[in-house]
Amino acid sequence: MQLRMRLNGAALRAAMLAFLLANVPASWAHKVHVFAVGEGKSISGYAYFSGGSRVRRMPVKVFTTDGRVVGETTTDDKGEFRFEIPGPADYRLVLETPDGHRAETTVPADDFAPEEEDRPAPAPPAPAPERCLQEAELEKVIDHCLTRRLRTIEERLDRYEQKVRLHDVIGGIGYIFGVFGLLALVQSKRTRSAASPPGE
Amino acid sequence: MHIAEGLLSGTVLGAGWAVTAAGTAAGLRRMTPEDVPRTATLASAFFVASLVHVPLGISSAHLILNGLMGVILGVRAFPAMLVALFLQAVLFQFGGLSTLGVNTADMALPAVLCAAAMRRWIRRASPGQSFVPGFVVGAASVALAGICTASALGLSGRDFRQAGTLIFAAHIPIMVVEGLVTGAAVVFLKRVRPELPGDAGDTSRFEKEAG
Numbered sequence: 569m570q571l572r573m574r575l576n577g578a579a580l581r582a583a584m585l586a587f588l589l590a591n592v593p594a595s596w597a598h599k600v601h602v603f604a605v606g607e608g609k610s611i612s613g614y615a616y617f618s619g620g621s622r623v624r625r626m627p628v629k630v631f632t633t634d635g636r637v638v639g640e641t642t643t644d645d646k647g648e649f650r651f652e653i654p655g656p657a658d659y660r661l662v663l664e665t666p667d668g669h670r671a672e673t674t675v676p677a678d679d680f681a682p683e684e685e686d687r688p689a690p691a692p693p694a695p696a697p698e699r700c701l702q703e704a705e706l707e708k709v710i711d712h713c714l715t716r717r718l719r720t721i722e723e724r725l726d727r728y729e730q731k732v733r734l735h736d737v738i739g740g741i742g743y744i745f746g747v748f749g750l751l752a753l754v755q756s757k758r759t760r761s762a763a764s765p766p767g768e
Numbered sequence: 769m770h771i772a773e774g775l776l777s778g779t780v781l782g783a784g785w786a787v788t789a790a791g792t793a794a795g796l797r798r799m800t801p802e803d804v805p806r807t808a809t810l811a812s813a814f815f816v817a818s819l820v821h822v823p824l825g826i827s828s829a830h831l832i833l834n835g836l837m838g839v840i841l842g843v844r845a846f847p848a849m850l851v852a853l854f855l856q857a858v859l860f861q862f863g864g865l866s867t868l869g870v871n872t873a874d875m876a877l878p879a880v881l882c883a884a885a886m887r888r889w890i891r892r893a894s895p896g897q898s899f900v901p902g903f904v905v906g907a908a909s910v911a912l913a914g915i916c917t918a919s920a921l922g923l924s925g926r927d928f929r930q931a932g933t934l935i936f937a938a939h940i941p942i943m944v945v946e947g948l949v950t951g952a953a954v955v956f957l958k959r960v961r962p963e964l965p966g967d968a969g970d971t972s973r974f975e976k977e978a979g
Contacts, residue, residue, distance in 0.1 A: 599862055666930040667938070668921055670772035737819065740855040741812045747851050748811070751796070752804035759801075 600669035602628065603726050604661050606653070606679030607715045614648040615663050615671065622647025623665065631660045633674070656680035679715075769832075769917045769935065770818070770856070770871055773864030777924040784870030784920065791846030791876055799844055810837050811848035815855060818862070829938040835909035835950045838879030839890070839902065840957070840964060846876045870920050878912030879905075895958035899951040906950025907943040914939050 600623055604613030611630070615623035624645050630638040630653075638659065641651045653659065656677045663671045776784075799807065810833075817831040837845040850872045856862040863871050886901040893901065914935040922928025957964045 667934045668771035736859045744811045745808045748804045748808035752801040756801045
């Protein structure tokens with residue numbers, strides 16, 4: 569009878585754990601992330617929870633890498649934001665929500681265009697332009713297209729890195745049982761050495 | 769809830785560690801080898817439960833299960849949550865390491881206190897009647913954990929009301945779900961292992977039964 573009740577308890581616990589584990593691949597850790605890329609004269613990006621839903625209407629602060637505040641922006645209803653930068657440099661973006669979430673990301677100076685006049689619309693090659701002007705326009709066009717293409721890849725990479733992996737969860741559970749198992753070992757040695765005389 | 773690094777003041781962090789240290793010491797002192805499988809399983813459930821998250825409005829929430837741990841483990845919930853939160857911080861960067869003290873305290877202390885407050889009612893009630901105090905423990909533990917989190921943020925110079933409303937609103941459905949889960953669990957345990965929900969972790973009870 570005792571054994572049956574103990575097995576029932578164990579079965580319940582196992583079922584609970586199995587149910588929770590089954591949900592891990594579908595939902596994920598509770599953390600907030602910021603994704604941002606630089607292009608031209610601005611930084612654009614979005615903020616999201618690990619589950620994928622966007623962080624809406626939250627402040628994002630922009631700093632230089634030596635800690636000076638450059639400005640602040642807010643995510644819109646789609647979790648997206650855009651920020652005009654004073655010049656190409658490394659920037660650090662920090663998102664803080666009032667309920668205790670914090671995320672950071674950096675945008676390298678390489679992302680931005682070198683200081684020049686505004687990008688003109690890509691035009692077909694004119695019959696007699698100077699060579700260097702043509703090259704410069706071409707570079708801008710290529711840069712713009714590449715940024716657009718790479719952005720999707722960068723987003724996927726960012727999300728991949730943040731994913732909670734099942735083997736990490738299983739590892740964590742293993743550690744938990746290990747720690748408590750060691751604790752039990754220590755405890756049982758202690759009670760055995762301090763064994764009270766019979767009749768107490 | 770899981771507060772990230774760099775948001776809390778030193779005093780709040782210190783206070784959190786003090787509470788967690790005291791609770792963990794008390795929990796470890798009351799732990800017998802018999803308690804260990806149960807503690808480890810609940811710590812694992814707590815570890816995994818926080819990973820199942822539900823987007824709600826502009827925030828998101830996850831199952832906490834602190835009420836259930838308070839009822840079944842009593843003050844031993846402190847070491848259980850500490851270990852689970854530590855692993856979450858290390859493996860998933862879910863919450864910071866310096867904030868481990870505060871994060872453990874704001875989830876464990878409400879659970880232990882609510883469970884202690886309802887203990888006599890649970891112990892005296894019949895299995896069916898024990899659903900109500902179980903529900904109260906489950907829901908109240910989540911609510912108080914939210915208030916403690918908002919307080920920690922507020923005392924560190926952040927906007928308490930904004931944090932509190934955001935956290936509270938996001939967790940109302942969680943409070944209901946956890947109330948139901950804890951209530952059901954208490955009813956089940958009263959039927960199967962009646963001494964369990966009323967156990968505050970006082971080992972002398974086991975020695976009396978054995979002797």
